[in-house]
Amino acid sequence: MRELIIGGAQMGPIQKADSREAVVRRMIALLDQAKSRNCDVVVFPELALTTFFPRWYMEDQAEVDFWFEREMPNGATEPLFARARDYGIAISFGYAELTPDGRHFNTSILTNRKGEIVGKYRKVHLPGHVEYDTQRAFQHLEKRYFLPGDLGFNVWSNEGAVMGMCICNDRRWPETYRVLGLKGVELVLLGYNTPSVNSQMSAEGLEKRLFHSQLSMQAGAYQNATWVVGVAKAGVEDGHPLMGGSMIVDPNGFVVAKAESEDDELIVHGCDMDLCEFGKTTIFDFARHRRIEHYGIITSQTGASRPAD
C-alpha cells in the first residue's frame, strides 16, 4: 500500500475581468479544503490563472501577452506556493508561459511538498486553428497563441509515486498515455478547459463531450495501468460554457471520484499506487506483449493515408 490522497480542484469560470490575485484566492480556498481532507497532492486545471483566452481573436501581441506569465512563481502566485508549502501539499496547475526568449507555451508545473517546482510540461497536442475561422460557432485559437510543447512527455519520481503530466486535448491521444506508460507512470495529472459544445458540430453537446472526455481518460488509465486525475475549469466564462466532469480514474479504468458541479469543487480519493502493479505485470506487461515491429508508422508517419482503390 502506497496511498496518496489526491485532490482534484475543479475551478468554476474565470471572467476576463477577474484578476490573477482574485483567482489565486479561490485556489487557496480549495487548498484549504484539501488540507482539511488530508490531501497529499492537489491538481488544478489548465490555464488556471485566467479565462480561456484562446476563444478570443487578437492581433495585438501586447494584448495576447497580457494572459501569459513570465516567471513562476510570480507575485500573483507566490501566496499559492506559500500555502501549499505550509500545508506540505504537492500541487500541479496550468498557465500560459512566456519564456525569456519570447516563446509562448500552454504549460503546467508540478511541485513537491516543499513547494519546489520539480516538473514542467508544455502542451504537445494543441487543438484548434491559427486564423479567424468564420465556419466555427466560436474560435479556438490555441494554434495561434501557443507553440507545440518542446519537452515531450516526462515522468518524475515525486512524493512516492511516478507522476506525469499532460494537458486538455492531450488526453484524447493514446500516444500521450503510452509514452508516459513506457516511462512507468503511476499517476497522470491533467487539467482541461473544454467547451461544452463542439464549435464545428452543434449537435455534439455537453453529454457527448463529457462521454468523450471520460472515455479517453478511462482508456488511458486502463491500457497503461495508471491513475489518471483530470480536472476541469468549468462553467460560463463571459458567455461561453465550459464543461465540468473532473474525475479520478483508477488503474483499471474505473471512475472513483467525479465532480458534480461546474463551480469550484474539490474531489478527493485515496489512491494506492500499488494498484498499478497488477496491470503492469500481467495483461499490460509491455515487455512480454508489445510488438514494436508492427507499430512503425505510428512514429514515422504523421497523417493518415488511404489505400489505393
Add this chain to the structure above:
Amino acid sequence: MRELIIGGAQMGPIQKADSREAVVRRMIALLDQAKSRNCDVVVFPELALTTFFPRWYMEDQAEVDFWFEREMPNGATEPLFARARDYGIAISFGYAELTPDGRHFNTSILTNRKGEIVGKYRKVHLPGHVEYDTQRAFQHLEKRYFLPGDLGFNVWSNEGAVMGMCICNDRRWPETYRVLGLKGVELVLLGYNTPSVNSQMSAEGLEKRLFHSQLSMQAGAYQNATWVVGVAKAGVEDGHPLMGGSMIVDPNGFVVAKAESEDDELIVHGCDMDLCEFGKTTIFDFARHRRIEHYGIITSQTGASRPAD
C-alpha cells in the same frame, strides 16, 4: 451516405467434441438470418471453427495440430463460403492456421461479396503464456501454440469501405487501432474468445471484463474515427465460461448494437462509412495534430522503464 449493413454473428460455445461440420452449419444458419436482414458484411468470432483450445495444455504436437486448418477454404468450410457467395455477403472469421511450412498462427480472413479471400490477418498481440502455469485458475496458452502474427495491421478497400482486422487481445492495444487509423480504416472487424473471469485475479469477473472490452473498442473507434465491430464466441465451453458482449461501435465511440445472450445471436446495424469523415477531418485530423517527434519510444522501446528515484 455510404451505408453497409453489418452483421455481428456472435456464436455460443463450441465443445471439444463438436465437429467443424456442425459448427459450420451454425455459421450458415447465422448467415441465413443475416441475409433476411439484408446484411452486406457478416463478422464471426476468433477461432470460430473450434473450441478455444489454448485453454488446454498439450505436449503432443499432433494433438495440437488437430485444431488447425491447413487451407482455407477447406472441405469443412466450403459450404460457408458457398452460401456467402450465393447471398453476396462479405464475411470475416477467425481460425487456427497451419502454414505449408509448418508455422502456426491465430488468423482471420476477409472476403468480398464473391466469396474470394481479399485479406488475411495474423494475431499480433498474443496473450497468456508458454508453459503450464500453476498460479492460474486455468491456462491461456496462446503464446505456446501460436507465433506472433507476421503480417502487421493492414487495410483493404472492400465493398466500398476501408476495412481492417484484428483479433481478441489486439483490441486492448491502442497501437492496433492507430496503425489501422493511419492507414485510413473505416471499419475494424474483430472476433474474440475472452474468459469471463481473469485467470490471475478471480475478483475480476464478468462485469469488469465486459467493461474493459467495451472501453477498449469505444476508445479505438473514437480516437480513430472508425466503426468497430467486435464479435464474441461466448458461453460455457466444456465448463469454461467465455463472455459475450458483441457490439458495433460508431466512429464517435458510441455503442449502436449489442448482443444480449451468450449464444448464437446476430446483431445488425446500418453503418454509414461517411460518418468517419467528421472525426478524421477535425479533432482527429492526424496530419494537423499529431506530433510524432514526441512519440519515439512507442516504436523504439518495447517494455516499460522506471525513472531513477
